[in-house]
Structure formats: structure tokens, C-alpha cells
Amino acid sequence: MEIPPFPKPESLEAAFALQKALAQRVVLAGSLEGVRRIAALDASHKRGKPLVAVAVLYHLERGPLSVGLGVVPEAALFPYIPGLLSFREAPAYLEALRALPEAPEALLVDGQGIAHPRGLGIAGHLGVHLDLPSLGVAKSLLYGRPEAPLPQEAGSAVRLLSPDGRPLGYAYRSRAGVKPLYVSPGHRVGVEEALAFARALPTRFRLPEPLRLAHLEAGKALRALD
Template sequence: MQITPLHAWDLTPQEAIALQNRLRRLVVLEDYLSEVRHIGGVDLSFARDSDQGWAGVVILQMPELTLIESQTVTGPVPFPYIPGLLSFRELPLLLQALERVEHTPDVILCDGQGIAHPRGLGIASHLGLFLNLPTVGVAKSRLTGYYREPDPLPGSYTHLYDRQGRVIGAVLRTKPRTKPLFISPGHRITLATALTLVMQSLRGFKLPEPIRQAHQLVNRARRSAL
């Protein structure tokens, strides 16, 4: 898969924040996809008490969500865990895994935020700029914004708003009696299309299949190595 070399990764947290403020101006919140035949999912797993990480990518064929390709890489993750700077910790390894991918997806779902981020540049948006592909943030918790709890019925959602009252995402119930997911566009996609793709990718679990399978992939890789 082709990757645009946007910047170096040897940054301090202060430099990373300044870079996010610059890069967010490049994010496009319009749909740049028509038919979705291949959908990707990415995730990363860490060893306990270590800086070693395992990054994974799965490519599924739509609409059946059949697995057609998976890739994993492992390596050190030197950047510390800092809320709001997840992409600087996880993207270097994820990009290495994506470089190995032969079937370029039409869209990628990321375990993390898109524009629902204090500086409007979560890991999904950041990744989209590197790949010049549509990306969607699918997070299990809120990083910023306010919302009303969605109804208990799966498929119910409410909007997530920033401090200025702008819609920056959706809070989606995907399974009864479970906490909702926080969906936000990453790059080259609208919130409406992002929501539709996430709901089309559900198969009875809380997480959409691309992310669920990527999560399983990296956990298997980590367990087999330890």
C-alpha cells in the first residue's frame, strides 16, 4: 500500500501537539468513495511492562466481510502513552504493517478517534492523511465533546458535539446492554457514511468486524510471542 511520508516521528509531546494543530487543516470531511468492496481494520496490542507492540491489519471483502488478507508486525514503541497523542505511539508500527498490504482497502476503520479529538486530529484522521484514503474512528470511550445517551436499541445513536456546538461524531449503540461506541469521520468521509459503514460491518458483537478481527489478530500475535 502506498504511504505518503508526512513527517518524522522523533518528536517531543509539545512538538507532536503543534504538528496536530497544523495537520488538522488538511483533513477532508467529504465522501471520496463510491462502492466499498474492501474494508480494512487496524489495531495494536502491547506487552505488559514493556515497550514492545504488535500492529495488525485485516482486509475484509464487503458485504460478506470475508477475510482476504491480514498482516502483522512487531517492534518497539518508544513514544509514551499520552491521551490525545495516541497516533504518535501507534502509527509508526501500524504504517509498517500497512506497507505490506497487497489489497488496498476502500476505507479503513481505526480503533480510536477521528475528528472527535481535542485538536481535531485523532489516530484515524492522522492515518487517513498518510494513506490518502477514507478512514473512520471507532472508539470505545469519549475523548472530548458532550452527548446524550442513545436509546438501548442497537442502531440507535445520538450526536457528539464539541464546545462550540458543532457535530464531531456519533454515539452508537451496537449491542443491547453494552456501552456505546464513539464514531467520528477520520478523513475523506462524512459522518453519515462513516455511521453506515460501521453498522454494515456489525455481526452481533459490540465492535464492527474489521476492528474486532484486527484486535483478535494482534492479541494472537502477542500471545504467541510471549
């Protein structure tokens, strides 16, 4: 898998301009039917420590296959600024992906896809950078609003709309009695197809199993640093 370097923007203006340019490359069409091997991406961080990123190579029928780690020293990190998350975490994710024994067919990312002020959340940024299908599954909302209250039933979903009424993704209740997740396409997948894929993921608790495993591994790896 080709993994180009991820240059750190020299200014906020440059970061915004890059997002706008890359957002134009996003392809909002495609199905993930037939995709079996995905990489689930999540990160853990504590001030004073490096950022630890994890890529779990996960086969939808066989379960987890391997875990890749990416570690970036705090001093090398772009600051966390809402809307600019990819500049902080993507370099670590690329490192984690390089550590995998084989390339995934798609990316499942903890964060937004197109449900983002400039249409390029971290899922889309990584998808375009690697030319891979990707979707974002976020635990909270950054941009857009659900068009109606989300029913309590497991599996229910309501569209997420931009301020001007464009569909960005879905608020999605993965299990009864849990807070919603926010699903949006990153790259090379449609809005409906992204939701269909999320719904088909094995889900024992709130997070789809691949992301939950990535979350657990990231926390474990961070603790193991000291």
C-alpha cells in the same frame, strides 16, 4: 500503495504543531458507498514487550482476506499521552499495512477521528498521511459529549458535540445491552456517512466484525512473541 515514513516527533510541542497543521488538511465530506475492501486496524501491547499492530484486509461481502502485522519494540515507542495516540501507534499500523498484498479503499481504525481536541485523532492522522478515506470507532470517549442519552436499542445513535456545539460524530449502540461505541470521520468522509458506514458493517458482538478480528489477531500475535 504509497506509504511514507512516519517520523517520531522530537518534542511534545512539535507533535501538537503537526496535529494542528494536518488537521487543516482533513476533508469532512465524502461517502463510503461502494467501498468493499477496507483495512481494520487494532493493536495490542504489554509492558516489556513490543507493540503489535494488525491490519485485517476485509471485504465487506467476502469477509477477511488477509492479515498484516507490524511490530515495534517498546524502546522505539512514543509515550502514550491522551490526544497523542497516533504518534505511538501509527508507525506500527503503517508497517502492518505494508504487509498487505493489496491496498484497502478505506481505513477502519480503533480510536477517534475528529472527536479529538485538535481535530486529528489517529483515524484522521492515518487518513491524511495515506490520503485514504478513514473513520474512527472508539470504545470510549476522548473529546465531545453525547447531546442526549443513548437509547438501548441496537443501532441507535446520538450526535457527539464539541464544547462549542459542533457535530463531531456519534455515540452508537452497535448491539442491545452493550456499551456505546464512538464513531467519527477521520478523513474524506462526512459525519453522517461515517455513521452510515459503521451501521452497515457486519456486527455479531459489540465491535464491528473487521475490528473484532483485528483485535483477536493482535492479541494472538502478542502472545506468540514469547
